[in-house]
Amino acid sequence: MELLIRKALDGDPRSIARLISIVESDSPYAEKIMKAIYPRSGKAHFIGITGSPGAGKSTLVDKIIRELKLQGKSVGVVAVDPSSPFTGGAILGDRLRMQSHALDPDVFIRSMGSRGSLGGLSHATYEAALILDACGKDVVLIETVGVGQSEVDIVKIADTVALVLVPGMGDDIQIMKAGIMEIADVFVVNKADRDGADKMAREVNVMLDLLGERAWRPPVYKTVAEKGEGVAEAVAAFSDHQKYLQKTEEGRKRKWQRLEREVEEILRREISRIVERSWNETKSVDLLNGLAERRIDPYTVAGDLLDKVFGPEA
Template sequence: MNNLLERAAAGDIRAIGRLISLVEAESSSSKDIMKTIYPKSGRAHVIGITGSPGAGKSTFVNRLIAQFLAEGKRVGVIAIDPSSPFTGGAILGDRLRMQDHALEEEVFIRSMGSRGNLGGVSRSTHEGALILDACGYDVVIVETVGVGQSEVDIVKIADTVCLILTPGMGDDVQIMKAGIMEIADIFVVNKADREGADKVAADVQVMLKMLGEREWVPPVVLVSSQKNTGVDQAKEVINKHSAYLAESAEGRRRRWSQLEMEVEAILRGEISSIVEKEWKERRNDGLMEDLSARKCDPYTLSGEIIQKIIK
């Protein structure tokens, strides 16, 4: 284990991948891995990329990687794969577009499952990002599924949230995204060579005005990932946002709030497994029959279980 950690810290890509796998599998060693990793983390700039399926997130990420590489930075990428919550199988597994850089030493790309969160950002996604951070990647990009919870969850782990929009998306999609508008630090209008890109950018500006004044005014950048235009500007505003966070009270507030959520998530995970263990021991067919027949109720039952566990 120590050997693995040392190799990962030295930049051994296989060792890093193995660490992430151990954490993703919630192996018995994962807590020890994270305790060792944690003190070395906190240096990377974590960029969250979100936006609906089909918005071109992967292509944009691919271009963005090249931009950061040109700055001499090492780039880690975690792409959350959508997995069907019931079969566990991947629906869309095509990460091919991102493989241009996959073999280069300075880039580490990894897909991770969304764990039945229907695209949510899971604990292990966060831990994967922390591992890449601790292993010396300057930039860690987390690409969400772009559906439901994942889009909002990304704010829990990313320093900078980029929302990818495109011309030609239905109005209802934009409405659904109202909660996400509020957490985006940067708006990227992708496929900007298509008709309607200016309209999308203008709409975003109107929505931003409605959200009221903020210290950081989220820039709107027009990009064509296909033609590789505007990506340099996107990279620049991302770096600008990083600098803003480093200097501002807002940056500290955000880091603290993320740390609090992190502690709470770990606490919830740990306590849940203790409680579930107790519940599994208690659960039997007779009890289920009684619950079903309303001879007892889950509220009283749960009170009893808790009392048995808590000091």
């Protein structure tokens, strides 16, 4: 294990992949790995790329990687797709779209399904990003399918959130109701080769006006991801946003919030593990019969169990 961690921290892609798999599988080694890598993390810029399925996120990520590489940066990608455990199809698609970097040792691409807590985004996503960070990636791109909660959850992980929109598609109505306007730091209107991109960009700006004055006014860019057009400008905005966070109170607040949530998430996981173990030891035919026959109620059962685990004072 020590050797594996050392090799990963030195940037060996296969060792990094192994570490992420171990952490993802929730093995008893996961905590050991996270403890070992944690002191080396905290340097990378985490950029969330979110938006509706088909908006062009993976295509865009591919071009963002290219741009970052031109700047001499090393890049890690975590692509999260909730449909993957069942179909695998979407993830294959993501892979294909980022294939131009498949053989590049400086670019690490990882796809994973989303399950577990943190809303739609699994904690493993965040841990994978931390591992990539510790293993020397300058930038970690996190692609999430913008369905429901995961779209909003990305803000808990990423320093900078880019929301990818496309002309038409009724996105204009969608974004307003999803409360997504507030979480985006940069707007990307992709597929600008299609009609309506200017209108879309204007609408976003109007909505940003309605949100009122903010220290960071999210810029709106038009891109044609397939051709790489406009991508350099968007990437420059990501880095402007990072600089903004580094020198403002908002940046510090975001960081602290994330750290708080990290501890809370670990606490939740550990506590439920302990409680579940105790419940599995406690439950019996007698007890379940008692519940069925209403000789005892589930609140009392749960309360007794908690008393047993944490003591009656808790």
